[in-house]
Amino acid sequence: MEQIPTSYINNVLATQQLPELELVEVENLEPAWKKANAIVWSISFAVLTIGAVVMLWLIRDKILWWTWIAVLAPISIFWAWAVIYPYLAYKKRNYMLREHDITYTTGLIWRNEVTITYNRIQHLEVSQGPIQKFFKLASLQLFTAGGQKSDMGISGLKPETAQKIKAWVAKKAELEQ
Amino acid sequence: MLEDSINEPLNTESAVDDATIANFHGESTENWHRMSAWSIIFLIWKLFKGIFISNWPTLVAIFVFLQSKSFSLPWIVGGAGVTTLILFTFSLINYLRFRFFWDEEHLFIQSGIFTRKLKKVPFERIQSVNTSQSLVHRLLGLVSVTVDTAGSAAQEVQISAVSVSFADNLSQTVYEFRQQMAEKKPLDSLLHKEELAIEQDERIAKVDTSDVLIYALFENHLKTAGLILAFVLTIFQQVNQAFEDAPAEFLEQQTGNFVESFKTDLVFALVTIAVLSMVITILFTVIRMFLQNYNTELYKTSKGYRKVSGLLTRKKVELGVSKVQMIAWKTNPLKKFFGLYGFKLSNASTQVVNPGNLTGNIFFIPAMRLSGIKHTIARVLERAIPEMSEATKPVSTVYIFRQTLYFGVIPFLIALGPLLYFEHTNWLLAPLIWLCTVLFYNTFYQRNFRFHFDHETAWVESGVIGRDWVAIEWFKVHNVTLSSSPHQRRKNLCTLTVHTSGDKVTLPYIPTDFGRKIRDLAIWQINTNQRPWM
Numbered sequence: 001m002e003q004i005p006t007s008y009i010n011n012v013l014a015t016q017q018l019p020e021l022e023l024v025e026v027e028n029l030e031p032a033w034k035k036a037n038a039i040v041w042s043i044s045f046a047v048l049t050i051g052a053v054v055m056l057w058l059i060r061d062k063i064l065w066w067t068w069i070a071v072l073a074p075i076s077i078f079w080a081w082a083v084i085y086p087y088l089a090y091k092k093r094n095y096m097l098r099e100h101d102i103t104y105t106t107g108l109i110w111r112n113e114v115t116i117t118y119n120r121i122q123h124l125e126v127s128q129g130p131i132q133k134f135f136k137l138a139s140l141q142l143f144t145a146g147g148q149k150s151d152m153g154i155s156g157l158k159p160e161t162a163q164k165i166k167a168w169v170a171k172k173a174e175l176e177q
Numbered sequence: 178m179l180e181d182s183i184n185e186p187l188n189t190e191s192a193v194d195d196a197t198i199a200n201f202h203g204e205s206t207e208n209w210h211r212m213s214a215w216s217i218i219f220l221i222w223k224l225f226k227g228i229f230i231s232n233w234p235t236l237v238a239i240f241v242f243l244q245s246k247s248f249s250l251p252w253i254v255g256g257a258g259v260t261t262l263i264l265f266t267f268s269l270i271n272y273l274r275f276r277f278f279w280d281e282e283h284l285f286i287q288s289g290i291f292t293r294k295l296k297k298v299p300f301e302r303i304q305s306v307n308t309s310q311s312l313v314h315r316l317l318g319l320v321s322v323t324v325d326t327a328g329s330a331a332q333e334v335q336i337s338a339v340s341v342s343f344a345d346n347l348s349q350t351v352y353e354f355r356q357q358m359a360e361k362k363p364l365d366s367l368l369h370k371e372e373l374a375i376e377q378d379e380r381i382a383k384v385d386t387s388d389v390l391i392y393a394l395f396e397n398h399l400k401t402a403g404l405i406l407a408f409v410l411t412i413f414q415q416v417n418q419a420f421e422d423a424p425a426e427f428l429e430q431q432t433g434n435f436v437e438s439f440k441t442d443l444v445f446a447l448v449t450i451a452v453l454s455m456v457i458t459i460l461f462t463v464i465r466m467f468l469q470n471y472n473t474e475l476y477k478t479s480k481g482y483r484k485v486s487g488l489l490t491r492k493k494v495e496l497g498v499s500k501v502q503m504i505a506w507k508t509n510p511l512k513k514f515f516g517l518y519g520f521k522l523s524n525a526s527t528q529v530v531n532p533g534n535l536t537g538n539i540f541f542i543p544a545m546r547l548s549g550i551k552h553t554i555a556r557v558l559e560r561a562i563p564e565m566s567e568a569t570k571p572v573s574t575v576y577i578f579r580q581t582l583y584f585g586v587i588p589f590l591i592a593l594g595p596l597l598y599f600e601h602t603n604w605l606l607a608p609l610i611w612l613c614t615v616l617f618y619n620t621f622y623q624r625n626f627r628f629h630f631d632h633e634t635a636w637v638e639s640g641v642i643g644r645d646w647v648a649i650e651w652f653k654v655h656n657v658t659l660s661s662s663p664h665q666r667r668k669n670l671c672t673l674t675v676h677t678s679g680d681k682v683t684l685p686y687i688p689t690d691f692g693r694k695i696r697d698l699a700i701w702q703i704n705t706n707q708r709p710w711m
Contacts, residue, residue, distance in 0.1 A: 100704045111666070113659040115696060117703045120655045120710075144655035145678040151656045 026094040026105070032135040033156025034086040040131055041082035049075055095154055102142070102169065104152050114152050118172040120144050126162045138162040142169070209276040209287075215317050216338035220268035223337070234415045277336065279350060284324065286334055298334060301358070302326050304524065305495040306348040312489050320344045348495070352480060355497075378483065382475040382549035384542065388517055389473070392544040393466035394459065395511040397643075402458040470543050477556070482522065484540060496540050499709045500524050501557050502653050502679030506550050509643030520545040522553070523679030558634055558648060565638040565646070568629035575668050576686035577619045585615030617641075628684060630695070633702065635675075637682055651702035653677045653710050659692050675699060 052071050056063065089108040096103045101117040123143040132138060138159040142152040157165070229236065243253075270290050277286045284303070286296040304325040314320055322344045324334040417423075471488035481497035503523035512518070522540040554562055592608040595601075618641050627638040637647045656676040665671055665686065673684045673692040684692070 101700055107660075109663055111661045115657045115659075115700060116655065117700055120703060144676075151676070 026096045028091070028094050029154070029156030030135075030137055030158055031090070032137055034090050036131055036135040036137055036156070037086040038083045040129075041086075042079065043131075045075065045079040045082060049079070093156075097165065097168075100172075102152070104154055116142055116144060116152055118169055121169060121173045124166045124170055124173075126159070126166050128159065140165055208278045210278055210339075210343075211276055212272065212336060213317070213319050213338045213340060214272075215319060217265070217268050217272050218313065219321070219337040220271050221264050224264055224268055224271075234418070237416070275336075279347065282354065284334070284347075286336075296334060298324060298326060300351050300354040303351050304500060305497070306344070306351055307495060308344050308348075308493045309487075310491040310493075314338065315491070322347065355480070378479075379477045380474055381477050381552050382473075382542065382545055384470060384473040384486075384544045386467075386471065388515070388544035389466055389470050390463060391515050392512060392517050392519070393463040395509060395517075396462050396466075397509070398455060398458045398462060401462055402454045405458055405461065406454055466543060473542055473544075475542055475545075475549065475553075482540070482553070484542060486542075494540060496522055496524050498557055502649070502677040503682075504554060504557060504648045505646065505680070506545070507640070507643060507645040512643075516546055517544045518547060518550060519543050520550055520553075522557075523677070554648065558650060560634065562646075562648075563629045563636055565627045565629060565636065568627040568636070568638070570624075570626060571628045571684055571687040571691060572623045572626045573668065573670055573686045573688070574623060575665075575670060576623050577616075579664065579686070580619040580622075581612075581616045584619075585612045630698070632698070633706070635682070635695075637684070647680075647682055649675070649677060649682060650706075651699045652706035652708065653679075654699045654703055657696045657699050659689075659696060661689070 049072070052075060056068055056071060085108065089106075092108050092111070093106050095105070100119070101115055103113060103115045105111065105113045121142055122145050125141040125143070126138055127141065128138045132155075136159065137155070138157055138161075139153055139155040140157055140162045141154075144151050154162075243256075267290065271288075274290060274293065275286075275288045277284065279285065282300055284298040284300065286298070288294055288296075307323045307325060308320045309323065310320050317338075318341060319338040320341050321338060322336040324336075326333060468488050470486050473484065473486035476483040476485070478495070481495065481500065483496075484492075484494045486492055501522050501524060505521045505523065506518045508518045520542045524540060551562060554560070589608045589612045592611075593605075596604055596608070621641045622639065625638070625640055625644070627636075629636040633650055633652070635649050635651065637645075639645050654675045654677055658674045658676070659671050660674070661671040666689075669689050670686050671689045671692045673687060673695060675682050684695070687695075
């Protein structure tokens, strides 16, 4: 690895007084997100399991007993992981609003930090599914130009918080453009 | 007829639409334009193509079925007549329903056979007004217009056939609107002063026919050969299903002897297949490239660039300087020997949003000379290409081992089990070659990767045998992503991806500190650089 001329950027950023990402406090999602997420995944897995069982039952005469295990065991393992995962990953999932940008960090094993500046945001959306509604949660989605799916989707916010962030980001996006 | 369709709304939705139009434009319904009447031909063709592409195995099956029933000539003529009549009726309704007009700020399009839709496209949203002229268009003096809004394909507006002067008129109106906008925003006009000063369009590159042929000949044919093989197999499977396995049996009967000789001489079989698919691929690539890029010309215009290309269908694509999101160019040793480069200006077009749509607007020019590339970069990025051999090598050697583990060692071990179990020991060479190829590929990828950056731009050089270059301006970036696996975190590495609205650049396995600094630099530029980014 060759030396990277770091001093060069450092100076520039210092004169511009750019806040460093690491120093600012991050905010966690609502604790209810854990349960809501586990339930959403459990519903999908329940549907999958019922489907698999029905399929296996229909062809029960043609298959050996271990086929049941070979199909259902992996589903159970993934299901268990999907239920445990939100509880483990919760503390590792956070967002941070700064004056000019928003950063969303996710992932327990594979970490992902996405940063979007407000002045590139084209469109904002707050949505609420039935399960989220039950847990009084909402999602905020941020879109930039040139993409169809959202660049960032924060899914475990209080509806008021989501609306507040949306209004603030929309205002900042308008001002900075 | 025209008034009727306005006064008799088909449903409430269109009633609302008409009211909206009335609001915008008072009573002046005569401002609505129609396409040229010849457009019915193109509409029929489009409809026919649409039906045929999605249902062709079924159609072929029906045809064969009818043939076996030995219908007489009147029946066949009658059937063809009815089909044509249906196609014609639909196209006629479509033609009559399709109307458009524009005012100072918007383009309005009304269309739809069963439900009427009104599209309102603000000029501000229009990325470019592009045209395409097939042979038939040219004979009739017409042109097909595509208004690119950088949205999804559903938002894109296509007008099948209007006169050339009409298309120029629309293009001019949109351009003048932009000029006015630029004057309103003092910053923009300041930055585009130099561009506005250019009165005459200047040709900066012309691709010779021989260059296109050489470029096409030296393309990476291995990749295309794979794609063609997959395509042929899929089609064969479809036909096979439609005819209930008859083609497979037929093929087996016809090629029985041939296949027998294949079984006895495997090397002969492999060589034959390889040579055959290579020849087909090379022919296919050369013909396609030639048709699409015959007489390609790149013009420098007052607003940006214009590309005109194609043999049978001439396409004209516009791109404003400020709309260039990324510049990319590439070559390989053989192409470089002839001084040829593939060159792409990425823009936030519908094409990028819908990569499957190959007929869309790609600002790609094959067989460019380096001088043309330098010229364009000097104008768009306002600087010369840096000396990349002196740039940093940011990718860690960890990259080689990890990539080889994931794509080489693990597949090798997976293949090894069954091969040893079934005692296919003479096949062991294949996974071994694969493993070595992966190791070779990743080693050279890591070694050749170069990254150069300054306050405003970033440059990446990469490639194993050939070379790819990418240049971006930091302030065009939309989204910066830092990601890391547990192993990367232990080694203090991360993968940085910067997305523009055109394309993205990835720096794999770079030191985390460095990645963070690059991210901060990009964010700082996005926030402080006031130049227009789209």
